[in-house]
Amino acid sequence: MKFSTLFTLISTSLLLTACSTQEVANNKTEKLPKNIIYMIGDGMSMAHLTAYRHYANSSEQHIGLGNKVVPQTIFDEYFVGVASTLPDDDTLVTDSASSATALASGEKTYNGAIGLDNDKSNLTSILEHAKFKGMLTGTISTSQVTHATPASFLAHNESRHNQNEIADAIFDQHINYKVKADLMLGGGTDYFIREDRNLVKEFKQIGFNYFSELSQLSDMDQLPVLGLFAPKGLPYAIDSQDNPNRLLAMTKPALSLLNKNNPNGFFLMIEGSQIDWCSHSNDIACAMQEMEDFAQTLSAVIEFAKKDGNTLVVLTADHGTGGLSVGANKQYKWLPNVIHKVKASAGELVKSIFASKDIAKTWLDSTGFELTSEQLTSVKELKAQDKSKELYAKIMKFINDQSFTGWTTTGHVGDDVAVIAYGPQSNKFVGAQDNTDLAKKLLSYIKTK
Ligand SMILES: [Zn+2]
CATH class of the missing domain: 1.10.60.40 (Diphtheria Toxin Repressor; domain 2)
Incomplete structure (x- = not known):
């Protein structure tokens, strides 16, 4: 570990100890979570949630018959509040690296930063703190593991575009003499298997079980695990008719593995990465199929948390993408x-x-x-x-x-995003907050361990 990383870890941990004492005093009647599952819908605006509600229930709607009730989705059921997403500059509209760093560390930074603040000093992520505390740690994404959101939990780099360097850092930067994550599932062989370095080989040499096919995940029975299922991101859900719910396919076995014989608990970040990519293309069918996979993954996570009783689930978005609107072109309808x-x-x-x-x-x-x-x-x-x-x-x-689907941009928007929570301490996420508050609250629970 670099001295600067160590220093950041120690100084941040001192600050958080102070913060957590207050948290514990406030929450002394409510137990603290053993496990934390943090889900991020990349690009998932509030309009995506509304659109998905109608999409999921479209066969059950009786348009024009009066007293129409659209059943709730899993997102509605556990909806508790909203979060602002602005970055640390004057733009008010964030990119995925800046917002992921905010969600991972509790600190705002510039657009493009991976786990660094405005002065390019390392910001310690929740995942790093969890590892520091002896918890098992993991990331699951449908993007490559080196993409902005997972990267902000796993590494530190001045630019999200340096994906080879980020892959190197995921292997080279350690906590307690170990790689920071016990489980990494997603895409990204292009960045892990290169002419100048074969990180898959290096991960195997230090005892990681490696998987390259989603169908192999049923054989996954021991940590640590690296699974890379595509050169970059996984194929879109809508184009994966044999297995459209690939986030769900990765998440289910990961939860059993992280929970097996694990007294210290785990921290797992799960990203629905491609809601964002489809929305950059203003491709509504693609976006809705990604929402379907994300919703089914949340259902599986809630089911796990209900059974476990000691797992806090927090779901949010890093920002909205596309400026999606349910209705367009001066017509009062959406189909x-x-x-x-x-x-x-x-x-x-x-x-x-x-x-x-x-x-x-x-x-x-x-x-x-x-x-x-x-x-x-x-x-x-x-x-x-x-x-x-x-x-x-x-x-x-x-x-x-x-x-009648509307879009205002092929980029991001600065609207507030949803906060969804379940489990011990989930009531602390009720109301309007900043995205950095989500990380600060989660960090406070880890610091008490
Ligand atoms: Zn984006």
Whole structure:
């Protein structure tokens, strides 16, 4: 461990001891959690939650019949508050690195920073504190392990783009002479297996069990574990028809493994990474399928926490992405049934149009609605001109217009995000707070161990 890391750990731990004494005094009647599961829906705005509620229940809605009740989702059931997400500059709109650092350490920083403050000093993450306290630790994401959110829990780097350096740091930076995480599942072989260094080999040499296929996860019976299931991020849920709920597939066996013969408890970060990626593309069908995987993962996590009785679950988002709106184009309606019928992400739709001899039929088969003759002509023209980027934007517009889905940007937004919590101390997350408060509260529970 570098001296600066050690110093940060010690100084932060002194500060947190003071903070935790206060917390314990406030909470003396309520037990503290043994395990902490922190779930982050990357790019998941409040509108994503509303849209998902209608999407999940669209077959049960009786539009126009009066007294319509849309059943709650798992997110609604445990909703307790909201969090602001602004970064430590004058932009008010955060990127995933700055917000993940805030969620991981309780400190705000500049956009792009991985576990560093504005002066580029290391900020100790909750995961690092947990390891320091002898807890088992893990991250699960559908992005690569080196991507902004998991990276902010596992490493320190001045830029989120230095993913090779981040992969190196995940192996090289230690706490108590050990790698910081006992379990890492996600994508990222491109960054772990390189010409200059094979980190998978190095992880195996220090005793890590390595998995490269999601189907192997049932064989996962011993920690530590590294699972890398794609060169970068995993394929989109909507394009993974054999196993769309891959976050759930990673999470279920991970929970049993982390909980096995573990008196000290565990800290696990689970990221629904690609809600953000689909929303950057303004691809509503892609985003809703990611929300489905995230919702099912939350259900499994809550089920585990209910059975365990000593697990605190906190779920939030790092920011909203896309400026999603439920309704668009001055029309007072939103049609989730249209979205249900779309069978592929925009990227895959473009590929199938380029490969197709009958565009009208290919489109109808993949989306469930017909193109107008005007739309069909414009698609044919863009295909003939080999303009895949323009075609991508055009077909997203067709689906968004057809379902009355609105987007204001292909970037992030500064809206407050949801806070969802269950388990011991979950009442401390009620109300409006800043994203750094979530980390500070979680850290206070770890510091009392
Ligand atoms: Zn993003």
